[in-house]
Amino acid sequence: MRVAVFSTTSYDRRFLDAANDHRHELDYYEPSLSAATAPLAGKAQAVCAFVNDTLDAPCLERLAEGGIRLIALRCAGFNNVDLKAARANGIMIARVPAYSPHAVAEHTLALILTLNRKTHRAYNRVREGNFSLEGLLGFDLHGKTIGVVGTGKIGQVMLRILKGFGCNCLAVDPYPDPDVEALGVRYVSKAELLAQSHIITLHCPLTPETHHFIDEAAIRACRPGVMLVNTSRGGVIDTRAVITGLKSGAIGSLALDVYEEESELFFRDRSAEIIRDDLFARLLTFPNVLMTGHQGFFTQEALTNIAEITLENIDVFAQTGRPVHVVEMA
Numbered sequence: 001m002r003v004a005v006f007s008t009t010s011y012d013r014r015f016l017d018a019a020n021d022h023r024h025e026l027d028y029y030e031p032s033l034s035a036a037t038a039p040l041a042g043k044a045q046a047v048c049a050f051v052n053d054t055l056d057a058p059c060l061e062r063l064a065e066g067g068i069r070l071i072a073l074r075c076a077g078f079n080n081v082d083l084k085a086a087r088a089n090g091i092m093i094a095r096v097p098a099y100s101p102h103a104v105a106e107h108t109l110a111l112i113l114t115l116n117r118k119t120h121r122a123y124n125r126v127r128e129g130n131f132s133l134e135g136l137l138g139f140d141l142h143g144k145t146i147g148v149v150g151t152g153k154i155g156q157v158m159l160r161i162l163k164g165f166g167c168n169c170l171a172v173d174p175y176p177d178p179d180v181e182a183l184g185v186r187y188v189s190k191a192e193l194l195a196q197s198h199i200i201t202l203h204c205p206l207t208p209e210t211h212h213f214i215d216e217a218a219i220r221a222c223r224p225g226v227m228l229v230n231t232s233r234g235g236v237i238d239t240r241a242v243i244t245g246l247k248s249g250a251i252g253s254l255a256l257d258v259y260e261e262e263s264e265l266f267f268r269d270r271s272a273e274i275i276r277d278d279l280f281a282r283l284l285t286f287p288n289v290l291m292t293g294h295q296g297f298f299t300q301e302a303l304t305n306i307a308e309i310t311l312e313n314i315d316v317f318a319q320t321g322r323p324v325h326v327v328e329m330a
């Protein structure tokens, strides 16, 4: 099949080419996919898209007009796709449901440890000959209460890691899992998780129910000085409310790998550009905020799995008219 691959970088090409082994004709495009760039798909029969591509109704209509019948997402989340419009336009959506929950959980741990022990600041200090420890005080993770929101694949790996550190783990999930309870994790209400946790880490998908899960009221209900960590999707926290919480001290520290408006910023070198997003720019000014640009998934193992499962979706669609991991409408 001929496949138009959007939002591509050098690493996408490298891993997709290796997995493809010349089976399909892959046309690589650097721009992200939107209604404006959809015509680039040209004569392709399938499109391969990523997390921040805008697969809204106008984009899907254009792709359908061009003959696209499959969109193979090379990610797990599909909150950027208008599924109703996809169905109306006869386009199937495939995704990569799991590629390495370890990659995201381990990155989350890196953020927690860095933010707590301030190794990002210590690194710079030592390079400048400043060996003062003022301002670098952290706390033991051992014995602390950690609240995990969403105990799916990533949340479960996170809980196993945290249990290894000797943490007391609480969880919130509408579908409690006995395997999680067997780890000694207690499912509690959102109110109890907020009130008890020293650290709250988010591992749920972005849905209408989880949109702004952490808002002004939730921050008020948190333990004062809580560490908040979001490696799920930006929209799960209300950025304005979090900035207010950081200013008042209600939030003691914040780690983000995702941001509500990240599609305008992430996955590109913008170091010579002016950042026009004032909320993002404000976040950058806090010494107790640590941000990475949606790199939780970025390991060799995850990229290999993403490429292989994406190609498998395309292979099986070419043979049967239905990809392996099809996204069904709820």
Ligand code: NAI
Pocket (backbone or CB within 6 Å): 076, 077, 097, 098, 101, 104, 149, 150, 151, 152, 153, 154, 155, 172, 173, 174, 175, 203, 204, 205, 206, 207, 209, 210, 231, 232, 233, 257, 258, 294, 295, 296, 297, 298
């Ligand atoms: P999963 O589908 O295995 O688990 C999600 C869990 O969240 C499920 O157990 C579900 O019941 C739970 N959930 C749903 N609604 C909830 C609610 N209202 N409150 C609490 N829990 C709720 O998904 P997985 O693989 O663990 O991924 C989780 C999220 O991580 C993804 O949806 C995606 O947004 C994000 N992600 C981030 C990456 C990164 O690079 N930073 C990479 C991959 C995923």
